[in-house]
Amino acid sequence: MSAKITHFDIHDVRFPTSLTGDGSDAMNAACDYSSAYIALHTSDPTLTGYGMTFTIGRGNDIVCSAIAAVAQQLVGKDTEELFADMGKTWSFLLSDSQLRWIGPEKGVIHIASGAVDNALWDMYARSRKKPLWKLVVDMTPEELVRSTAFRYITDAITPEEALAMLKEREAGKKEREAKVRELGYPAYVTSAGWLGYDDAKIARLTKDAVQQGFNHFKMKVGQSLEKDLKRARIIRNIIDNPEYTTKKVDPKSIAGKNAGPTGSVFMIDANQVWDVQQAIDFVTAMADVKPWFIEEPTAPDDILGHAKIRKALKPYGIGVATGEHGHNRILFKQLLQAEAIDVCQIDSCRLAGVTEVLSVLLMAAKFGVPVCPHAGGVGLCEYVIHLSLIDYIAVSGSMERNVLEYVDHLHEHFIYPCSINQNGRYNVPSNEAEGYSIQFKESAFAEFEYPHGTYWAGALAEQQKEKANGTNGVNGVHH
Numbered sequence: 001m002s003a004k005i006t007h008f009d010i011h012d013v014r015f016p017t018s019l020t021g022d023g024s025d026a027m028n029a030a031c032d033y034s035s036a037y038i039a040l041h042t043s044d045p046t047l048t049g050y051g052m053t054f055t056i057g058r059g060n061d062i063v064c065s066a067i068a069a070v071a072q073q074l075v076g077k078d079t080e081e082l083f084a085d086m087g088k089t090w091s092f093l094l095s096d097s098q099l100r101w102i103g104p105e106k107g108v109i110h111i112a113s114g115a116v117d118n119a120l121w122d123m124y125a126r127s128r129k130k131p132l133w134k135l136v137v138d139m140t141p142e143e144l145v146r147s148t149a150f151r152y153i154t155d156a157i158t159p160e161e162a163l164a165m166l167k168e169r170e171a172g173k174k175e176r177e178a179k180v181r182e183l184g185y186p187a188y189v190t191s192a193g194w195l196g197y198d199d200a201k202i203a204r205l206t207k208d209a210v211q212q213g214f215n216h217f218k219m220k221v222g223q224s225l226e227k228d229l230k231r232a233r234i235i236r237n238i239i240d241n242p243e244y245t246t247k248k249v250d251p252k253s254i255a256g257k258n259a260g261p262t263g264s265v266f267m268i269d270a271n272q273v274w275d276v277q278q279a280i281d282f283v284t285a286m287a288d289v290k291p292w293f294i295e296e297p298t299a300p301d302d303i304l305g306h307a308k309i310r311k312a313l314k315p316y317g318i319g320v321a322t323g324e325h326g327h328n329r330i331l332f333k334q335l336l337q338a339e340a341i342d343v344c345q346i347d348s349c350r351l352a353g354v355t356e357v358l359s360v361l362l363m364a365a366k367f368g369v370p371v372c373p374h375a376g377g378v379g380l381c382e383y384v385i386h387l388s389l390i391d392y393i394a395v396s397g398s399m400e401r402n403v404l405e406y407v408d409h410l411h412e413h414f415i416y417p418c419s420i421n422q423n424g425r426y427n428v429p430s431n432e433a434e435g436y437s438i439q440f441k442e443s444a445f446a447e448f449e450y451p452h453g454t455y456w457a458g459a460l461a462e463q464q465k466e467k468a469n470g471t472n473g474v475n476g477v478h479h
């Protein structure tokens, strides 16, 4: 019997990562990794859907209000009717004209729609007792196409073309699923190279990451060329040293062409700090540390700017990656059409959920650009392994050119945390881990819900005391 959506709970959960510099970059010096989170309940007490979107602190409450506005539309709806056509469900969610006006399809309202769409997908997968990735790869090509948002992208890919592409991939799905279960999905590590870490910490974490089996390493840049070069050399000296490095990257891969003597690959990320020419000059000056790509060199909406940077860096063998602030499928369409990127970095909850992610996966596969999802945040690693598995098994059919971002933060707060195998690759979420892996443990709310969780209640009381004593700002509470 089908259930009806009855009500929802929303949680504003913030982790004080700014205190340790976790997640810091040239644009975002002090971020508190945060989750605007929803639990969608149904008339069936055993069926709930969980979803979230990511922010970096203040403003999480605003996103939570927007999530409530979007989710309200689902109350009273029949779950099986929603699941039967997830593309149509997505259009319905995004079509309230008054809410649409405050986008359209961008900013707070869009990421809120992402949290709600993801919660529905989570519920759908749970209702079928499958992990999300398995639900989607087991779909027929027709079902997958029906689950995708095609509005505004049919000049780049039509549903008919998508269907033909997916049908071509059908035959190899079983084999690819078995292969990735055995090997794991390729990963890269960012959390050794946050900008706020000192050189000694960067060196220590890079050595640890090498030991864990990683062979792709990303470092934050964009503050000072001198400091960035110094750090890049610290990292390169470790990852290029055969004493530390045992794992080799496939030399046939795109990244492999930029690999150092031990086969390790190095990437840099500027988080949008430069103008176009500045980006070209800065990255050219870093050419001898051989980055595979520069990520977010400039404003995320500047499609032609990215294309210009890409053209200028090509002779140096350096590519361009972007997407974590890619606010909708139309922006990705244009980045692909303008040949502006080498690597497509979708974000699981800046795009409006799985439905819109499928649109970008299909376009990227058609344009032959590898998808390496963004995961620097809380919950993002939990989400994106599902998306990369869908990409590999059902859509692009390839994982040889891909690496999925990994950051080693806050996984302990999830009921089904992601994990990395001894070869530095993501494990495939098991069949017991139903849904989209984003459900928090109750303890996360008890401690980190803002502002009444035990951590924040204590920190805010402390801040009040300091204010009264005239000693402000020592405890790192930015709220």
Ligand SMILES: C[C@H](O)[C@@H](O)[C@@H](O)[C@H](O)C(=O)O
Pocket (backbone or CB within 6 Å): 022, 023, 024, 025, 028, 031, 056, 190, 269, 271, 324, 374, 375, 376, 377, 405
């Ligand atoms: C503020 C965040 O940690 C970002 O620095 C992070 O998402 C980053 O851009 C990344 O690529 O992981």
Ligand SMILES: [Mg+2]
Pocket (backbone or CB within 6 Å): 269, 271, 295, 296, 324, 376
């Ligand atoms: Mg980034």
